[in-house]
Amino acid sequence: MLEPKMYESDTRPDWCPGCGDFGVLAALKDALIKSGKKPHEVVIVSGIGCSSNLPGYIRAYGFHGLHGRPVPVAVGIKTANPNLTVIATAGDGDEYGIGFNHVVHAARRNDDIKLIVMNNEIYGLTTGQLSPTSRLGQKTKTSPDGSIIYPLKPLPTILGAGGTFIARTFSGDPKHFSWVIQEALNHRGFALIDAISPCVTWHNIYDEVKKLFYKLEDRGYKPDDEHEAYKAMSDPEGIPIGIFYRREDKPSFQERLAEQNLGKWPVHNVSPLPKNTVEELLYEFS
Amino acid sequence: MKGCDFTVRIGAAAGDGIQSAGEMIMKVMSRSGLYVSTYNGNQSLIRGGHVWFHIHASSRRVYSLGYGIDFLIPLTQLAYDQHYENVNESGAIIYDPSVVKVHDLSQKVKKYEVPLAQIALKYDKRPIMKNTVALGALTAVLGIDFNVLAKSISDQFGRKEPSVAENNIKAAKDGYDTVVAEGGSLVDYDYDYASAKPVLTADYAIALGAVNAGCRFYAAYPMSPASPIVHWMTAHAKKLGLTVFLGEDEISVVNATIGASYAGARAMCATSGGGFSLMQEAIGQAAMTETPLVVVDVMRAGPSTGLPTKTSQGDLNMMLGISHDDFPRAIIAPRNPEESYNVAERAFNIAERYQLPVIILLDFAIGDGGYATVENINTEFSIDRGKLLTSADPELLNGTWFKRFVLTDDYISPRTIPGTEGMMFVAKTDEHDEWGHDLSDVLAGLKEYLPIRERMHEKRMKKLELLAKEMRPPELIGPSVADISIITWGSSANPVREALERLWNEGVSVNSFEFSDLYPINKEEVRKMLASTGKMVMVEANYSGQFEKLLKRELGIDMAAHIRKYNGEPFYPIEIEKGVVGIRKEVHALA
Ligand SMILES: Cc1ncc(C[n+]2csc(CCOP(=O)(O)OP(=O)(O)O)c2C)c(N)n1
Ligand code: SF4
8 A cells, every 4th residue: 555654755855945846746745646656666867956856855766867867867767667657857947948958859759757847937056047937037146137038938849849748737736736747647658747836035936826827627628739738838818737738649759669679678687699699690790 | 721911992982882892892801711801981971072991801810901002993083093102012903994094003013904984884874883893803803703792792782672783793793704804813812712700890899799798778879980889779679679769969868878777777878079078977977876887989080070980099088087076987998899899798797896887989990990700709798787686675774765875895885776676765966875865955064974975985986996906907919028019009909910910020029018998907917017018119099198198197107109190090000010110220229
């Protein structure tokens, strides 16, 4: 029987009191338990940033790697062992800045990994510089007079890249958050969850988000139409959360590999080739 | 069998099919029982310009491009102008007089005039088969059974329309007959058609060796001259059940490889210098998280994008100084394709036993250069996965986390892989304690932190001391005592070997020490080996003497002289011979 304490780490998060990332952590644990995932079959991969410290706070396998690179590490893990549940968790600087290329290509390949981007529109750990999602006019340490750069819109970009599951949720609503993760875990392929997770220290947008967010599912929205998804993603008035787009008819990259016998699992059974195979291969060169 | 030893060079424009002509010559020679060593004088160009292919064939094991050119086949005037000066006195030239004007050539060189274009036009609207006609002529000049060539042609074009191979064989036969009509073979070699030898390049050998060592995850982003590895891997993926991951860039490639290795696979990636530059931060990550990693760097001449199709041994300094701060790594530079095959086995065993990055350094000269032989290939591989736990070890659990980075007497901590029940841990690229807790989060700034950081850093670095003991000293070639001792490494060992024989015949007292294991240096053994050398001469293909400096740094060894080359071509034995003779004179003058 899975119990919440199975996912309890011995380390308490060192996030600032009130940081949105606490809500993300709680929702992730809740979703994993509700999805019936066993801790030793789950791997959480992260980059560098406040948000990226998350793997240490949840008792599963973890890989706390480099800034911007959790997605390729996660892809390597999942491809090597498709039996694992592989989740990447990182910040907006990490995933929409330095490592965005990898996100685009994971979406294109439809890698069977789930990516939760704790989007606080700022660099937290390096103490409050502009991030790729910072707003026009936003005052930060590196934009004292207000940012003169338009923010990136990650969701439509990933939709354009071929993303098959694109959602947004809010750390201030852990129930909704947990639900979105559970749906992502059930999804066949790459899932991007853009998580509004405010940084209370450098760019506190809690009150604003609370005022503006609404749930797509409350409005009868169906996430099965690409054009509707683009529209919903660019609502100028409010902040919609929920699942914008989802399609289950595209096999994941890992499924395609398996279909074509391109990969023999389990990977840890490492053995040399049969002697006659080696000789055959060698003599292909003669 | 009458001994033979000769070289062939065919030169043409890119797009003339010189690559496939080269491959066919290589096969004809190896299927005639000869050992070969080849070099691809490529340009980074798809059509036009000048490309050439060189082959040294012999009834004994060959290592280098040999001496001069015995048989030159210039398909263009430019090819003639580029190479005629190197044609040996006793050599021959096969050419089309309507295309090539032969000038300044020694009278002794035998000329075979073959209307290559005219014959080729019989079989196609464009004279694209002229290289096959030339191969036919060459086969006759060498007195090789035409069927051997015919078979090589069918193999080469087997995937195309049957008429392609048929027409090529007819064209080749016309070339063959033209020479026979002119008087035929110039030589009287005997060939041993029954002992065909595989022709491996180091790139292919590494690919095959890695798979035999248990590698089932290979990642790449194309970069010359490392691309043949990914080509071989993809071609065999289905049959062998390999995962080949073509990443969006080298950063994704190396990180995915690290991910696969962390998950328990034997995983490898390869690139050339520029791609390796991009991989560096991640290689530090592998060392810090103690994830085994095997990376191949096929060196080309640089810096930057440099000479994409030319050779160099200039990346050693980068390997010694990968990324920031100190971390352990192993660097091995196999000397030839056979050794590359077996190095793959050692690389994976070392990477897993010591949980660190292992760099295999090849270069264009052997990465793309074919060698016919299998004699030193040992197909029996032993797999040593090091301290890999497959089930829970209660002693290493503290209830919540597995003590992944536990301090041990041999500096190596047992590891486990995801999926193993109860043995969860976080592989941390931030500095961490024995459990993998982040030091900078909770401890940095407190005094308790200092000794932990020190011990973890020492633990990683001290693996080098342990590993050094199993790193191999150089191989001694020649007498154990000599006036001059050549020190060399990787592919440069090949031309040195060939020069040695000539030098011995000239009565020069010389031997050579060939390094493959470059780092960490087994100081004790290397010191012993190099204790009784003559005047040491370092031979390496880079500008600044990178390995020479490493030996100086690690062992305080001074060279008496050095021979370096950095024009993008590999050493020719003659250059080493002349270099050594010159150095000997100087040494004698000083004495
Ligand atoms: C290659 C590299 N560049 C820069 C850094 C410094 N760095 C650490 S965290 C960070 C930004 C973190 O921002 P974000 O990903 O948004 O995460 P947050 O801290 O806001 O959760 C940067 C730039 C680094 N570690 N590595
Ligand atoms: S700085 Fe911001 S993102 Fe980082 S822990 Fe504090 S509140 Fe959270």
